[in-house]
Amino acid sequence: MLAREQKKSLIDQYGTHTTDTGSPEVQIALISERIGQLTEHFKTHQKDHGSRRGLLMLVSKRRRLLNYLKKYDSERYKTVITKLGIRK
Numbered sequence: 001m002l003a004r005e006q007k008k009s010l011i012d013q014y015g016t017h018t019t020d021t022g023s024p025e026v027q028i029a030l031i032s033e034r035i036g037q038l039t040e041h042f043k044t045h046q047k048d049h050g051s052r053r054g055l056l057m058l059v060s061k062r063r064r065l066l067n068y069l070k071k072y073d074s075e076r077y078k079t080v081i082t083k084l085g086i087r088k
Contacts, residue, residue, distance in 0.1 A: 002033060014083070024069045025080050031062045032084050 002010075007030065011021055014029040038055045042048065066086075070077040081087045 024065050028062055028065050028080055031058050034058055
């Protein structure tokens, strides 16, 4: 789980306005941070298959959000992927 301060800083950084918590950009940023944490977790716990399933679900959820953003606002999509460094 993300710490409250860490989550708040991500929302402030990627939000479109002050009370924004549900925009695709914020959701993608939060999921990406959690994916990074789980990836580090698997470096020491290779056999944690329950968490691996959760990681795969997070990756697919982020993919769906990125597809949505790309379909409806490609400029915001490009901004998000460059900020997060997701695509090469």
